[in-house]
Amino acid sequence: MNFADLAPSPYIVGLTGAGLLIALVAWLPTALKRIPLSLPIICIGLGAAIFSIPAVTLNPVPVDYPEVTERFTEFVVIIALMGAGLKIDRVFHFRHWAVTWRLLAITMPLSIVAIALLGLWGGLPWVAAILLGASLAPTDPVLAADVQVGPPKTGEEDEVRFGLTSEAGLNDGLAFPFVHLAIALALAAQTGEPWLVDWLTYNVAWEIGVGVVGGWLVGRIFGWLTFRIDSKSKLARTGDGLIAIAATFISYGLTEMVHCYGFLAVFITALTLRHAHRDHEFQREMHDVTEQVERLAMMVLLLLFGGALVGGLLSTLTWIDVGIAVAVLLVVRPLAGLIGLIGVKATRSEKLTLAFFGIRGVGSIYYVAYALNHAAFPQPERLWAIVGLIILLSILLHGLTVTPIMRRLDRTQGRDPDAPENDGVPPPGLAGPAAQGARP
Template sequence: MLDWEADPYIVVMTGSGLLIALVAWLPLALRRLWISLPIVCLVIGGVVFNLPRIGTNVSPVDFPVITERVTELVVIIALMGAGLKIDRIFKFSDWQVTWRLLGITMPLGILAITVLGMNLLNLSVFGALLLAACLAPTDPVLASDVQVGPPHEGGEDTVRFALTSEAGLNDGLAFPFVHLAIVLSAVLATGEPWLVHWTGYYLIWKILAGIFCGWVVGQVFGWLTFKMPGDSLARTGDGLIAIAATFVSYGVSELLQGYGFLGVFITALALRQVHHDHDFHRDMHDITEQVERLVMMVLLLMFGGALAAGLLRDVGWVEVTAAVVILLVIRPLTGLVAMIGIKATLSEKLVISFFGIRGVGSFYYLAYGLNHGEFLEANRLWTIVALVVVLSILIHGLAVTPIMHWVDRLQGRDPDAEGAVPPPGLQGPAAPNNHEEQ
């Protein structure tokens, strides 16, 4: 007979064990189903956090600092994993699709969502700009299903490369617009000049500092890992080195007042380039992905609990309309505009434009903006962002398996063949480690 009055420590330990088991098993069970891991996490969270003996308030609205820190942790780990995945050697001309998505799709998306927020949602210009900065970048955490597979896996097609590199870089490059909303909200009452300071510091210095710090840390860790005389770190076989590089890169970038998100992704790219073909990259990627999935699942369970407790209670048709327009009109159209002139098939362009997944990164930016700025519409902004993320999880989560299988078949791969490598990302992390046998 269960002891419902048991020590909370024992209850937490039991629940943690079950969660870790789910982290390992659920992706395997969902491999061929038209349902994603985040959808399952939301449902489980909604049930668990509303049980009579467990029910508690986990709304991000009431815990803004904790929300900012937890989402920050998940994003930086995901950025390291995304950078380590990319097999393509960095060459400016070979990353044209990425530059288009960053330089065209994201700015156009910020502009369009700002206009939408002011006119349809009746937000202030500062609130609308913050909303746009939160929802314009794609998410490196929940977008794992459409990203490239582990290092050396092969099959790095245009679609998966574009979505991986975009998610890795646009999180850092959206930050200037978050700060623009914060700066404008702060100077409204004072009337102080802001343009020169925002351009010089938030737009130029922090981007360049993030890139520089990320590259330096990547070079240092690359030398320590692969080229240091004697006992290099790669000989340990311990992929935790990637987590160390993540924290050091983020910390150094932030200490030098650069964008840490940008720094972490650049560190991962630099680390890959030091010894591009070394098998140890797979070990670093694997431990990074495991930690990312564990923390991500905890966060999504709590988000599911917040949804069940009424986070979306104030949603009306206006908010639903805005969310649908953001996901199914603004992102696809701005993505297709960026794809003009790119050497890719129409099907590839359509898939890249469609999968503008929103998720944990949007939560981080909103929490950060509200914690550092003066916004009177905080609760409404949380409602809208949460709604967009929920719809993105449902729409993209249900579409990812059939669409990515369709893309694979168009490129001559059969994802359902016997012995085929599972789809990369959160639906297939249990892929066999074939690269060591080749």
């Protein structure tokens, strides 16, 4: 017998690997719940190990696969945005969402400006520096699961978790105008055509406004079809949480067809669908399916990211770039966060937690890929290296600290996360509107 004939086919190896991946996706979050380690760290380590094997010849650096990078990260982000919106129990109200508005209106613009100035200081051309700031300012909705609110109706929604969840849901859409600003400036540098009016009227006013309205309309329609029509026909009777995935794709697809911000629309759709019947058990079904799809897609993406790291993604880094990365994580976001939270009724530890956990991740990869696919930017390899390093450091820094910090925060709020009687009982959160807004 020729033993070479017994070697498994690539299909069988891939099928086995997919099974192991799905098993890890289901098991690791529970296994890592009480230790200072996160699922993304494990995924990156596995990816680095797999792509270091000589037999694995694929080198998944994003600069070689710009279209695939853009589309895959786009898919992961929209699924995460739907999941984030379905989690939020708090009824939408401008006053009850005050923390969110501060993080969006103050912290994010300050972060964009500060990161862009760091890029200029580090020698990046100004259009590349603006793109760097726009890409790295948003808090990522994909990798921030450990600091987000709990599933629907669990009440796990203190002010810190709510602030980080709602910020991650909305700022991905609101960062897009600044990505388009970088693209407009890069194109104008080549053509000399005016850009300001078109950017303000189209990329800012039209794409944000219609994105919000489009997301609300899709959410209203799905809310009616799911919960309000004749009981024999409503979608909730199917018990199939894939309805949330359908709403995600339709919301994103329709708004992108009219050239509006699909990320923003998906999150608005999720909030509107959540509001259609806040107490219905089907909300949990939709969230659970969305979370499973998101976790699996995220794990595949991070495996590839680990492969890109060992494949040379960071090879163009300089010590200046390392300094920029450290400053973004340890100075820019925390300082901008604390400035944005001035006047908020919160304890010092709560403000520090909100300011510290500005996790950078998949959204940043998407924005860089999108911009580089739509305009020519100088030093693209260096841009990828800086963004890749910041994402890696963010995953390590925040992944290793999230468990002890959030557990300590729960204790300071009067909840012992280790007490058996408190298993599943949410932390009380701030003396603020969270409890009032949890029900209509």
